[in-house]
Amino acid sequence: MGYTPKIYADSEIEPRFQNSSVHGKTGPIHVSYPNFYWPQANNWFAALEELNIPLSAEPNEGLEAGGYFLPLNIHPDNQTRWDARRGYYDPNVDRRNFNVQVNSYVTKVLFDDGETLNATGVEFSSGPDGSRKTVYARREVIMAAGAIHTPQLLELSGIGQRDVLEPLEIPVLISLPGVGNNLQDHAMLRLSYDYTNSSVRDINDFFLNSTFNDESAAEFFASRTGPWTGKPSGAVAFPSLRQVTNDTSSRILRAQSLGDHLPSTYANESTLRAGFEIQAQNLLKDIDHRYTPAFEILNDNAGGLHLALMRPLSRGTTHITTADPFELPSVDPRWLQDPFDFDLMILAMQTNQRILKTRAIQQLQPSYPEVSEDADVEQLAAVIRTGTGTQFHYSCTAAMLPRHLGGVVSDQLIVYGTNNLRIVDTSIYPMVPGAHTQAVAFGTAEKAADIIKLTRCVGFLSFIMNTQG
Numbered sequence: 086m087g088y089t090p091k092i093y094a095d096s097e098i099e100p101r102f103q104n105s106s107v108h109g110k111t112g113p114i115h116v117s118y119p120n121f122y123w124p125q126a127n128n129w130f131a132a133l134e135e136l137n138i139p140l141s142a143e144p145n146e147g148l149e150a151g152g153y154f155l156p157l158n159i160h161p162d163n164q165t166r167w168d169a170r171r172g173y174y175d176p177n178v179d180r181r182n183f184n185v186q187v188n189s190y191v192t193k194v195l196f197d198d199g200e201t202l203n204a205t206g207v208e209f210s211s212g213p214d215g216s217r218k219t220v221y222a223r224r225e226v227i228m229a230a231g232a233i234h235t236p237q238l239l240e241l242s243g244i245g246q247r248d249v250l251e252p253l254e255i256p257v258l259i260s261l262p263g264v265g266n267n268l269q270d271h272a273m274l275r276l277s278y279d280y281t282n283s284s285v286r287d288i289n290d291f292f293l294n295s296t297f298n299d300e301s302a303a304e305f306f307a308s309r310t311g312p313w314t315g316k317p318s319g320a321v322a323f324p325s326l327r328q329v330t331n332d333t334s335s336r337i338l339r340a341q342s343l344g345d346h347l348p349s350t351y352a353n354e355s356t357l358r359a360g361f362e363i364q365a366q367n368l369l370k371d372i373d374h375r376y377t378p379a380f381e382i383l384n385d386n387a388g389g390l391h392l393a394l395m396r397p398l399s400r401g402t403t404h405i406t407t408a409d410p411f412e413l414p415s416v417d418p419r420w421l422q423d424p425f426d427f428d429l430m431i432l433a434m435q436t437n438q439r440i441l442k443t444r445a446i447q448q449l450q451p452s453y454p455e456v457s458e459d460a461d462v463e464q465l466a467a468v469i470r471t472g473t474g475t476q477f478h479y480s481c482t483a484a485m486l487p488r489h490l491g492g493v494v495s496d497q498l499i500v501y502g503t504n505n506l507r508i509v510d511t512s513i514y515p516m517v518p519g520a521h522t523q524a525v526a527f528g529t530a531e532k533a534a535d536i537i538k539l540t541r542c543v544g545f546l547s548f549i550m551n552t553q554g
């Protein structure tokens with residue numbers, strides 16, 4: 086009692102949490118910070134300081150471990166959401182060489198015969214009962230169907246693991262075991278410790294307190310300020326392992342990669358196992374670093390302290406089970422199948438327990454509806470076993486790795502064994518980034534555009550040099 090968490094004034098937040106020198110000003114996607122923070126954000130940062138978890142200057146500086154305000158896709162002038170449609174589609178919709186075919190699903194990539202396959206176009210349809218149509222490509226086909234549907238399309242087109250395609254009687258055009266394997270996600274555990282202090286306002290009050298909601302709406306429409314511009318989880322933490330434990334006897338800190346917990350599809354695939362071994366070595370080295378986040382605590386300022394693992398060793402799969410393109414593939418995320426990940430989630434839950442006991446959070450009067458206050462490891466494990474799910478960050482199912490390590494695309498994004506089929510989405514990551522994936526997906530697309538433009542430029546120059554003798 087009598088304890089007041091440190092209140093960060095706006096003038097302090099500016100230099101402390103936001104470094105404008107690491108942000109561009111001219112990109113198509115706006116990233117900024119809301120005008121409003123729930124006052125409990127102060128308790129959050131004070132709690133982290135009590136536990137010596139540092140407040141990071143800001144994630145975009147590269148040393149991203151610690152607590153910080155989350156940058157958001159909102160326009161700084163009007164505080165409204167910004168997205169791919171506003172950033173990329175709307176400004177280009179009138180271009181004569183740009184067409185979006187709505188209500189259309191690609192069912193297959195088409196190739197001509199040849200030693201190295203040439204993608205000639207795609208087959209598509211409006212649905213299972215629609216007729217199949219074809220669109221032809223003059224130069225190349227670029228696939229961007231995401232980490233689940235890109236491998237589905239590759240497999241439907243005859244590119245993938247032999248053991249997946251042959252039972253479905255799909256002719257194997259290119260044997261690439263990496264397709265649909267190496268699936269990674271940030272395993273997530275949603276945990277609520279609802280704050281019971283009646284003076285605390287939070288996102289739930291928009292639904293429970295109509296006066297508060299009406300006043301917030303009025304403020305938003307009048308000046309684009311106030312609670313409606315905030316995000317529930319504006320203040321978060323991405324602690325590194327070293328920031329939350331010194332226990333050198335911990336199984337996590339002594340982990341060795343054995344590859345004993347891989348999917349059955351890896352059994353006869355030496356390239357996949359070799360690729361995993363290198364990924365695991367890098368990950369274990371990385372995660373030992375003081376400034377590498379091991380997990381995320383998504384504080385929602387209402388008592389939700391949701392956990393997500395940032396650097397998983399578990400690997401999942403996504404494969405077709407039929408040759409019908411309108412049947413969904415079978416996705417097996419295999420969250421926490423590697424004991425390293427499971428132990429890390431236990432450590433994350435124990436970190437939550439310590440945060441809840443800080444003076445700063447005690448002031449908000451947390452409750453324990455899901456996990457008892459002093460739950461032991463066995464009780465925490467039981468919660469993990471029933472509660473773990475996705476953070477929707479599926480990636481890595483057509484990885485950019487050398488072919489002998491289970492790779493699917495080259496560093497030019499070209500699918501091995503083809504001349505001109507590129508992939509541009511989160512499936513190309515060898516390992517899931519230790520951060521939310523959307524910004525990285527935008528970055529991937531921008532980088533891909535540069536690669537493709539450079540290829541054209543080099544092709545054009547060599548054409549000129551050849552014609553000039």
Ligand SMILES: Cc1cc2nc3c(=O)[nH]c(=O)nc-3n(C[C@H](O)[C@H](O)[C@H](O)COP(=O)(O)OP(=O)(O)OC[C@H]3O[C@@H](n4cnc5c(N)ncnc54)[C@H](O)[C@@H]3O)c2cc1C
Nearest residue numbers: 189190191229230231232234477510511521522523524526
């Ligand atoms: C519910 C949810 C919440 C999320 N929240 C966040 C967040 O807060 N922050 C963050 O950073 N990330 C978040 N993500 C993750 C982020 O959205 C993804 O990582 C990112 O969109 C992946 O981009 P992508 O281009 O790889 O795939 P996608 O964005 O999935 O794009 C693939 C596109 O291909 C289309 N497609 C698929 N198959 C076919 C086909 N056969 N024919 C034609 N088109 C096809 C799909 O309709 C889709 O439009 C969230 C994801 C979800 C699902």
